[in-house]
Amino acid sequence: MKITIPELEVENITNGETVHQKCLLLTGQCNNHGQSDEFISIEVTDIFGQASPVQNWPIASGKWKALLMLNSGNNKIRVKLNQSGTISKAYELEITYQPLLQLPPLHLAILVAKDSPLLVDCPPAKRGAISTTHSSLDGAITKFRMAAYMWQALTAEDLRLKGLGRRCFRLDEEWGIDTTTCSSLQTDPGSRAYAGTAAKVHIVRSDKTLAQLRDASVAQQNPHGHRRDDLHKFFEQALKAHGAPFTASERPVVAGLILDSHYSIDQDLILGHAALGCHKPDGISLGVFGSHTTYSWPRFLEEIPACLLDQTPTGSSVGNDNGECGTMRGACFVGQGAFLHEVGHAFGADHTTGIMARGYSKDWSKNFVAHQSDSNDAKWALEDALRFKLQPHFKLPADLLFSPNDQDSAVQIGVQLKNGDTLLEVSCQFGIAQIAFKRPTGENIQAAHFRSPFETDACAIRKADFDGKSFCVSYHDLEAQFDRTEEIAVFALGMNGKKRVCNNIWKLLADLPSIRIPGYDMLLGKKSVKSDGLNSDTDQQYHRWATLLKRKQSDGSFDHANAIDLRVGCTMDGAVVHYDSGVHVNCGPVSRHGRPHTFGGHASEKRSIPHDAAIAKVEINRVDSGWGSLNGIRMTLDNGSQWGELNSHGKKGVEVLQPADDERIVGFYGKSEKHSGFTYEFGIITAKKGEELPDICYQMAELQNTDDQVGVHSSRPALTISNPL
Known part of the structure; x- marks a missing residue:
């Protein structure tokens, strides 16, 4: 539903809507004139009348995006268009934030060596007047916290667009200084740092020394390393030793940042870094990543647009991870995106497409700031989103209860005879999310997206009515559409994230009695x-x-x-x-x-x-x-x-x-x-x-x-x- 005033449109949310995540992404359009000094400004006021600092977000080709931090209860949002010093009339939007505290959270943890200097890599271009701004433990905490909220907003909006509701994980939060806005860094003695609930970042001490964590043999990107999985093991061992909430019985999902990652110029190798993720339904599910790109991450909302658009070269004193971190924005894309990739593994995602196939390395910023192009590969694959939907972390109040047998039901592809007609049948007891016909090259010929209302059902060869669980098409119709001597594959995805692929639909006819x-x-x-x-x-x-x-x-x-x-x-x-x-x-x-x-x-x-x-x-x-x-x-x-x-x-x-x-x-x-x-x-x-x-x-x-x-x-x-x- 679009909310419209003469200058502005808010596209992705309804006035009065209730959401369940603290960090919310708004998108919209505006009547801009293409001037460089145009921007959107947004202010959020909570139920007690406490207003957050005004946030400014860029405009691109008449489109804008903005991230908001909400407080529990009703939030009044004021959106304004600024054009060459002229400010439009504010549009007021009310959103209720209702945290679902009964659901398990994503935990954030930072691993530090027992003799760690508590510093992270930082190039000269980022040091500025205060050298510890981006390289201290406090700096890493604020950046990690902000990245996690960005992950939350991205996931909720992406799953909403996929027709699965505005669902995402919540973060384990605690009362303290809210570092998500720059007001927490005010130094005026008469000012008060903004306190509130913020994502808790656990500092977990390892029993390993700095030298052990930075041993080249455990550096994951070392082709000659013979223990390249050990950093993940070290982190998991430290979590277990740390105790609650990292006990196997609680089955936590953890995003783990390795503080003591370091680029060795002599070895041309990033030490103390691993990009590894593992899902353990009955234990600790952990995705880990090094701190070697955190210098490029935003600390708070006000820094997000600048960090995601910064083309400043990173220089030779820090690691150029995968050859994609030559600029500040590139380092931010890879660092935040690849880390979320590992968290995806911790939630049970496999190597599919989008974020789980390095889609973040070029398109990460498109999730948070407006771009001229609408193409964006830094998204979750539909099958991963469907898997997430079944995790308790992603529940919504309106979700139906399903038995484990229903959730585990397989997708079936087969052939049957009905009323003298030969039919290709695709079925799944839990429901079918997507069916696509493809050539061996991977080219989509026809696709049907049955559970994504924003996508058009382009399958022109349907014969039988689709009941949500079974899809049939006549082989006569298939033969009229395709050459029998050409290999045609059918891809089917269930609503439980399970999939089945038949690489040649004609070969299924071998199951018939003639x-x-x-x-x-x-x-x-x-x-x-x-x-x-x-x-x-x-x-x-x-x-x-x-x-x-x-x-x-x-x-x-x-x-x-x-x-x-x-x-x-x-x-x-x-x-x-x-x-x-x-x-x-x-x-x-x-x-x-x-x-x-x-x-x-x-x-x-x-x-x-x-x-x-x-x-x-x-x-x-x-x-x-x-x-x-x-x-x-x-x-x-x-x-x-x-x-x-x-x-x-x-x-x-x-x-x-x-x-x-x-x-x-x-x-x-x-x-x-x-x-x-x-x-x-x-x-x-x-x-x-x-x-x-x-x-x-x-x-x-x-x-x-x-x-x-x-x-x-x-x-x-x-x-x-x-x-x-």
């Missing part, structure tokens, strides 16, 4: 034997494969199968089809661990196939011999030739696959376990005798063997420590 040839009145038959150990509930553990007994070559000629190698040992490893050209295709995984997959099998047997011969039948032993997979295979040609090993005593457990009298075998299909490569399903593909396969068959995904196409991702990743730098 194969329809697009553009032809032809069906290929399918028959298979499945192992008792095949678990349909965990389909992602299997590689789905298929191969035809003829291949179409680039010159238009056909490459015929001339031999089949049946690979059997203690169990059925797989099979290999060999062609006249010398090419061979696995009936099983294409590769494992980044290398071409080869089958084992001490009882394997290979047999040539004359061009005038046909495979009459395939026998499969499905009795589990302890491996869970099929146990053996034997093939018979129509000339009576027979080969293979069934691993069967008598006929027990042996099933026979053979075509109908008017059919012939044209290929094989099945499923193999990804880790072992063993065969869990083996089947035959049949066509009518005398009926030639159309050329498109030799390009259809469900008749090819390529690397598996479905990936699944959990909303609660395993414990990981990651390095974005």
Whole structure:
């Protein structure tokens, strides 16, 4: 809702709205004249009539942004436009700040060595008249506190724009001097420093010395360091020794600043620094970062625009982290942004996009000061935002209660037959947030954002109504939209942050009992034997494969199968089809661990196939011999030739696959376990005798063997420590 006066518009909040974070981002537009001395001024008055200092924020192309610090209760906000000394009529906006103190906070902690000098790196350009302004422990505390409030405002606005409500973490606060405005630094004896609630910054003493923290072997950016995760361990150990609130039973989430980081000119290395984050649902979740860029961070609101726009070179006395800290603003972007990246890991985010993919290094300032460009990659990925939504730190009063089973429900992508129509179905019991169709290059073809009201539903191929939990589209519509010989991926994201990716929607058709040839009145038959150990509930553990007994070559000629190698040992490893050209295709995984997959099998047997011969039948032993997979295979040609090993005593457990009298075998299909490569399903593909396969068959995904196409991702990743730098 826009709040309008002749000169001003406030765009992102409603008069009388209740918010739950202390630091609030306002955005709006104004009728500016492009003059350099134009700016927005904002004043906040709390319920007791106590006004905060007036804050001034720049304008860019008629747009403005501003950060406000609210007090509990009702806050009156006065916004004015200043143009060449002319001040517009103030627009008054009332916002209620209601802190949710029953929710767990994000804790802020600074780690110091037991013999620390309590100083941080600071280039000459930042020292000014008072050398300790930016390099003292007090300076680090004020900068850290301000950065955390900036993170809070960014997160709340970003999640609001994603349709998830104005939600974010709260900060653990205490009564004291409020350093978020410069009034706390007043030196006039007659003035009173502004007291209030402010984010608490814990000073945590390490049992490690300065030399131990600055040991090159634990410096994370040292390519020769052999203990580059140790600084994270040192910090976690110090938190545990410190005690409450950093006990595992309280499951705290902590942003940890390492005070004693230092750039060594001699070694050209930032010592005592690590960019590491780890989420532990049952312990201390900690994201750490060094203090080596804090000289560039703002101490209070009044400094934010200047720090984010400062192009002053940092010089050679401080570290140029990742080659992106050559200016003061660049150092601020990387320092504050990369630190939030690690806090994202502590909240359970993975390496996705936006902030979790270094989007902050160029766009960080766009979250806080107006720019001409609206593009901004310093945002949370939607899947991370959805994961945050399920954390207790991000709750809103209107949230519904969900069971853990609902929250953990997986996203499913599959194919089904309904009323004679073949449908691609995407479903998630917790709800679907996003579906996108993509080419292998990552290019979005069609996208549907079902839970983001600010985005347009651009999916033009919907057929069935979307009920929030299930989405279906007809394969006839897909074939009209896309080429069947082109790989088309579908990406699906659940409202719980879980996702699933199918790299080729056509390959899912292999699950159907027959194969329809697009553009032809032809069906290929399918028959298979499945192992008792095949678990349909965990389909992602299997590689789905298929191969035809003829291949179409680039010159238009056909490459015929001339031999089949049946690979059997203690169990059925797989099979290999060999062609006249010398090419061979696995009936099983294409590769494992980044290398071409080869089958084992001490009882394997290979047999040539004359061009005038046909495979009459395939026998499969499905009795589990302890491996869970099929146990053996034997093939018979129509000339009576027979080969293979069934691993069967008598006929027990042996099933026979053979075509109908008017059919012939044209290929094989099945499923193999990804880790072992063993065969869990083996089947035959049949066509009518005398009926030639159309050329498109030799390009259809469900008749090819390529690397598996479905990936699944959990909303609660395993414990990981990651390095974005």
